[in-house]
Amino acid sequence: MERRKRRSFTPEFKAEAVRQVREGGKSMPQVAKELDLTESALRNWVSEADGNKGKDPAGTLTTSEREELVRLRKEVRHLEMERDFPKKSGGLLREGDLEVKFEFIEAEKAHFPVDFMCQQLGVSRSGYYAWKERPESERHKADRALAEVVTAVHQESRGRYGSPRVHAELRARGQRVSRKRVARLMRQHEMVARKRRRFVRTTDSRHNQPVAPNVLERNFSPGQPNSTWATDITYVATRQGWLYLAVVLDLFSRKVVGWSMSQNIDRHLVLNALDMALKGRQPPRGLLHHSDRGSQYASTDYQQALAARGIQCSMSRKGNCWDNAVVESFFSSLKLELVYTTDFATQEQARLALFEYIEVFYNRQRRHSSLGYVSPVDFELAALPQKLAS
Known part of the structure; x- marks a missing residue:
């Protein structure tokens, strides 16, 4: 039996997992099971957060x-x-x-x-x-x-x-x-699916940074995991202002392998999402990474991070959202199934809901039409024996 690889988690992932226990109305065993964690690891994260009371007023409730x-x-x-x-x-x-x-x-x-x-x-x-x-x-x-x-x-x-x-x-x-x-x-019984809204383009590619050619060329079905990733940014409205979300998807299984949330739409947002994906997946050199031409992805820091790991860069053509259609489809589902039906009073409330949607529902439960109606995690598990045998 193949030994399970040691997983690495970013501070942002740990913080959101702790919030699922404290504010999500779920027990620690339930959260650990949903996120495929050990209870001991999750308990340690909660204990660490309890030791930092200045950052967690909820932990002081009587x-x-x-x-x-x-x-x-x-x-x-x-x-x-x-x-x-x-x-x-x-x-x-x-x-x-x-x-x-x-x-x-x-x-x-x-x-x-x-x-x-x-x-x-x-x-x-x-x-x-x-x-x-x-x-x-x-x-x-x-x-x-x-x-x-x-x-x-x-x-x-x-x-x-x-x-x-x-x-x-x-x-x-x-x-x-x-x-x-x-x-x-x-x-x-009056049960209907929610209707999609029209796509709205938000990328601003007006900058002087170098851009990469479209190497992906809409090949959205690679033959193996960790060979092609796609990434993008979207925004979520809250009463406290915009919360920006960057995600990285593995196109093999459509799984969200990296994400980050912030009040600021800058290169740090996308670098944090990339860091989570690299720590969690540890891809081989030669991975193809596709994004739009936004200044965050064209920035020197981001391009250096890709080059340091031997990752090939690909970018959509100017003004063509369909070159990154898989991530746009994910954002469409996210907005349709969560954002458009929720009035987020605070950014923390939005963070909690987005984390639960991505890590619990979308990655591990939601049946994906392009995967034969199985979840991304189940699709990868089913494909693993075939990859080991080949």
């Missing part, structure tokens, strides 16, 4: 203050249920069909309390449970059971999956069902 925080979060959750429930059930309320309402309650009982739903829909609990005891057709039973699973999968994806990805997830779990049937049940 027991009563933490209990009050938990109580307030529960109140907020109840208010969110009251806010979100009518959006899901508005069509059912207008229709006024008891059968449909009971079916809705049955499908949503994993996500909303039955008492709460009965009150919202104007039906009695006794009526709902009496309906449950009535005999029903085998087909109706199967649809009802499948609708529960489809709803759970859609909810697990944070409402991001449409019928193709929900169908792929069901097949991966051993559920034999047609894509049309999944689409029908999702329509009946």
